[in-house]
Amino acid sequence: MSKMDTPNKIYLSENEMPKAWYNLRADMKIQHAPLLNPATLEPINDPAQLAPIFCTELAKQELNTKDRFIEMPEEIYEYYKLYRPSPLIRAYNLEKELGTPAKIYYKFEGNNTSGSHKLNSAAAQVYYAKAQGVKSLTTETGAGQWGTALSMACAYFKMPLTVFMVKCSSEQKPFRKAVMETYGATVIPSPSNTTEVGKKMLAADPNTTGTLGMAISEAIEKAVTSDNARYTLGSVLDQVLLHQSIIGLETKIALEKYDIQPDVLIGCAGGGSNLGGFMAPFAGEKIQKGAKYKIIAVEPASCPSMTRGKFAYDFCDTGKTTPLAKMYTLGSGFVPSSIHAGGLRYHGMSPIVSQLYHDRIIDEARAVAQTKVFEAATLFAKVETILPAPESSHAIRVAIDEALECKKTGEAKTIVFNLTGTGYFDLNAYSEYRSGRMVDYVPTDAELQQGFDSLPNVGSL
């Protein structure tokens, strides 16, 4: 093939897109510990126990450890076809710029107008709620990608939506708010006076800038106190990782189609949904067939739940209203420094990702400093043309580091990472980096201890 015939992008045709999600738990030999009822600390084994929060089908998916594949309803499949399959792209220009023998590929999930992978689960969650006759949905959003994606899916399925947006984000990102409102969502800066839990948080600290954990508490209260409403979440939960498995399935189909054998798989990890979906079929092969992929989770040094957190039961929210999950966590009371601009600010980590890391199916977690992340992001933007989201750029940073290591050793490894989204709404952070005003932050052990002090005592569980 001449260079002009070499594909840069491996688009699958629409009929090569998977029609079922892959449920990694069916292949996990060690299951993560069950969710616990926050009132009784009893394990949650029956979907009915989750029914006040999630619609029936999603509650079932949340607890499903049996079915390896779960078929997509036609309506969700049709929605996916509006923007999927997403491309798998060979980063020829980045390779050239680095002078590395490594082959670098990225799965680009920002290739839809919500700008991120979040749409994969948003479409599913809204569809199931609609199908069940749910009258409205609530959620929270931090950086705003989840809120944007959910607003788009709600507009499409004609479902009313209230978004609790972390207050500092809603102030720093007015356009994020505007795009959600354009799609018809009601956006409330959190904490707010519209919920009891929000009022308490404001009473405790009237100047709080909010956290994702606080916004979750408000969204859940709003859901359980409204008429036939449900709560939705953009990460952490098993159901979300299930929906995100389409990323990994498409990646695997594309790699196999072109006979490409990956050595290293890299994803950023905040709540764990993109990494969990991206690596799912590869992790399944490791567990079931002993495949040799190296899987790396990348997190910010300023919110290091996997590299410096505890593997323990914790609440998923600050208000301590959610079920407890066993996960790597910094404690629901941990508040990442406001000087951290790079997203991935959640205190915990998906129970599936946590368990796989604990069992070293995920080989490594790596914490990176935000200035190094933005350095990688800016280089990537210039040579690959795509302006990456700060979150996604954590994966770029480590992909570059791995490729530079190959340059030293001369190894021609195949590195595949997940580029979860675009950075159009993060230009303040880019400007801060460019001007030299961005600084790095690493929490002290004492600061981490404050977070750990907020961990619940669940006895001998």
Add this chain to the structure above:
Amino acid sequence: MSKMDTPNKIYLSENEMPKAWYNLRADMKIQHAPLLNPATLEPINDPAQLAPIFCTELAKQELNTKDRFIEMPEEIYEYYKLYRPSPLIRAYNLEKELGTPAKIYYKFEGNNTSGSHKLNSAAAQVYYAKAQGVKSLTTETGAGQWGTALSMACAYFKMPLTVFMVKCSSEQKPFRKAVMETYGATVIPSPSNTTEVGKKMLAADPNTTGTLGMAISEAIEKAVTSDNARYTLGSVLDQVLLHQSIIGLETKIALEKYDIQPDVLIGCAGGGSNLGGFMAPFAGEKIQKGAKYKIIAVEPASCPSMTRGKFAYDFCDTGKTTPLAKMYTLGSGFVPSSIHAGGLRYHGMSPIVSQLYHDRIIDEARAVAQTKVFEAATLFAKVETILPAPESSHAIRVAIDEALECKKTGEAKTIVFNLTGTGYFDLNAYSEYRSGRMVDYVPTDAELQQGFDSLPNVGSL
């Protein structure tokens, strides 16, 4: 085919992407009038006369009326492969929402991270300059799409760039400025004190908010007074329409592949580049083979160069430094009302588009009010998920109007429009619309007359 097998998106494979641009002028039976030297008013027939402004290859393309196809250099083709072919999408959801028997398709050019079709010409202009050893480039930008695209292409080809950004835009769209700077461009609000022509404009009106015409004057002065620099332009010129022909070529290949016969082709028109490129191969068939496509150009009612302008020689800039072009124009002194938020603010129109409209190869020009444009944009966003640019939404408005007409008559016409870009940086305008604060504006005849009074007197030409 079951519904699950019906393609929503017609992606061509990379090897179906055209390897040559289509030069419509080779098929035009009536050529547009030549450019005139602004000093002598003599026709420009020799590329050497354009050499101080454009690099050699682009100057040749600007005047080429002979070669039907112009082969893309491999470097440009490789660049296109980073984001092309772009999808042609069937708007099933919009059709359903409207209840129309019409079939609606859109070519989506916002499917690259510059967010618009402008990248097609940016890549070409930067490449040719780089190949010739040009040391830096200048340009102007209004809404910012061209500046963004050019910044990305300059980062890729490692070419320094100065962008003169219309002052009111640089204030209203700080993130547009930030994205260009992230890609390494120097952005100067225009008019500025960095050029002689800018100083004059500021002296005449210290509070001016700037116009595209003013920014062009500054960019040209900067190019001709810097060491081995050249000027680049994102629309209007024949070379730009040539590069944009890839839109129309891909559209035609995709339609033919699926045996779809278009009845109506719609594009928005500011300077004319997206419409010119989109309709080029269809217009060629009309001229050469009598094909029956209806081609509609859509412009804002507040800057109505085709529907209310004069077909006359005019300067392309406010400072009256460019060659003169014969085109539909409101006069280079015309300043669109600042209450117009919808883009497409240029006083003139591509000479090719102007000539084709004059000869009714372009069947119709239609002016639309901005509130009706944003109404269409919001509906489109909700049902098709893509947040469209205000400029592109002019085409959406007319596509919807044509589809609603089909609903009345029962005709199942096939309507194809060009969706040039996304509206991520236009959320102020969306918010204005949503809040009911957006108003429409139509210039009075007296206001238009002021613009016409600025037209140059070129004697009997």
